[in-house]
Amino acid sequence: MRMIRTLCAVLTAIYLLSGSVLAAQGTKNAHQEIQNGLLETRGPHGGLLLQQDDVSVELLIFEQGVPPEYRAWIMKNSQQVIENANLKVELTRLGGQKDIxxxxxxxxxxxxxxxxxxxxxxxxxxxxxxxGRNYHWQWESYEGRTQIATDTAEKAGIQTAKAGPGVIEQTVKTYGLLTTALDRVSQVRARFPGVVIRVTANLGDLVSQGDAVAEVESNESLQTYVVRAPIDGVITERHINGGEVTGETALFAITDLSTLWAELRVFPGQRREVAVGQTVRVTADGIDRQGTVRHLLPAGDDTPYILARVGVDNSDGLLTPGLLVAGDLVVDTVEVPLAVDNRALQSFRDWTVVFIQVGDTYEIRPLELGRSDGEITEVLSGLQPGDRYVVENSYLIKADIEKSGATHDH
Structure with a gap:
């Protein structure tokens, strides 16, 4: 059912966005019709041909074997090369940045x-x-851009964050098992020898401190007394049935599973980097938790590793002892001036990109990335502090842009 609900949510989001694409595409097509005379005219070098009276400028973004650069050819009467002129190009990007x-x-x-x-x-x-004469041309040249109405984006679950500094955690990867905390297991015994009259708790039952788990008739007084749970927890052992005689053997074992131990194997090559008190992110059965290293213990004779024991919160009861667990021990932290949430990263052409948002407009930003800890990644170039970028459901923006047929045409 969860998978079906997720699929339905995705399909709904795509349906909502498809309407937005059509509206944006209609605006784009109308603009292109106005500009067709300019956009479809090419010069002999493959660049955009700008003409006014007897003067023409062929403008090209050249990127063969060099970083993208502008090249231009200025002509008079389509024949005479003009060498003495003043040419300037001003680009205004989404968000207002100007490149001159x-x-x-x-x-x-x-x-x-x-x-x-x-x-x-x-x-x-x-x-x-x-x-002494001025010539001027202007037009829109967009790629990797789309428009989505605010209410449509909200319904599709698109959420943004502001780009800024972050802390990259350097970690050591370890593996182990979830175990029961020994100090959270209580062996329940009869106070006085006698015959078990009734057993009111079964294996696997969840009990609270003070709950009745059995009734016993004392051999000496022949009075019946109640055996009660000494702690909150789960009945993990039961060793008695009605009619049996109690003795030294425990009747039950009750285990408090609200906290478990992750026992992580630390090998000799990792030992110098691991210490008590370090933060650990643990993952078991797809569930993430965070804790700290409480103890470093020998694992046993002839064992090449030690055990880092980490307390793991299990108050929701989703984890069980015996599960395999992976741990990321945080051994160092580095502050970086600009970082993004990894959920925002998408592949687009040959780039890794995020999608910035300005009002109802979204556009790609190819990034040069640095260090990462799996949660956030350092940004070296391609994004500005304060830029608002899509975090949740960024793949929907990617699909929207690809549908709109964005081109790389200059």
């Missing part, structure tokens, strides 16, 4: 100063001054 490129004549073409960073998605403004 001045051009110098390089012998065969005009070269823009600087790298055209990805994504190549921006509002473009081209300004040319030639012989």
């Amino acid at each position: 490129f001045d051009f110098t004549f390089d012998g065969d073409y005009w070269l823009g100063q600087g790298v055209v960073a990805e994504p190549h998605s921006f509002d473009v403004s081209v300004m040319l001054n030639y012989k």
Whole structure:
């Protein structure tokens, strides 16, 4: 049932977003119709051909064997090469960042100063001054971008976070078993020898301190007394039935399973990095918990490892002794100036990206990544502090952009 509910939620989200895509695509197509005369005109070098009166500028983002750079060819009457002019390109990115490129004549073409960073998605403004006359062209050139209405995004479960500093945890991976805490097991015995009149607790029953678990008739007084649970817990052993005579043997064992021990194997190569008091993230049967190393104990003769014992909260009763457990022992922490939640990371073309949000607009941001601890990852470039990026359901944004047919066309 859980799988069916999850699938239904995903399908609902995709359905909601599909309507948003159609609306955004309609706006995009209308704009393209206005710009078709500009966007479909190409020059001899494959660049966008901008024309006004007898002056033309062919503008190209060149990225063959070099970081993406602007190259331009300025012509008069489509034949005469113009070498004395002032050319500038201004790119306005989502969020308001402006990249300005001045051009110098390089012998065969005009070269823009600087790298055209990805994504190549921006509002473009081209300004040319030639012989005292100003020429100006502007248009939208978007890729990896989509629009989703706020209420639609909320219904689809899309959530964002603000990019900022983070703490990367360096960990040592260990494995072991969940065990019962020995100090949380109580052996229940009869106070006086006698005959068991009634047993009121069975194996596996959950009992509270003071609950009756059996009744015994004393051999000396012939009076019946009640045997009660000394602690909260689960009946994990039962050694008596009605009509039997009590003795030194325990009638029951009651185990408090609200706290378990994770006994993690620490091998010689890891020993120097592990100490009492360290934080540990443990995972068992798909359930995550956090605790601290309480003890470091020998595992036994002829054993090459020691045991790091970690107290694990089990107040919800989801874990049981005997489960295999993986532990990440935090041996060091490093503060980084910019990090993102790993849930936000998606693959897009040859990049690892997140999707930033500005109002109802979402757009890819290819990232250069650094250290990671499996929860968050350091960002070296591609994102700015304060950028709001999609964390929950970022794959829906990816699917939305891919549906819209975003291109890498300059």
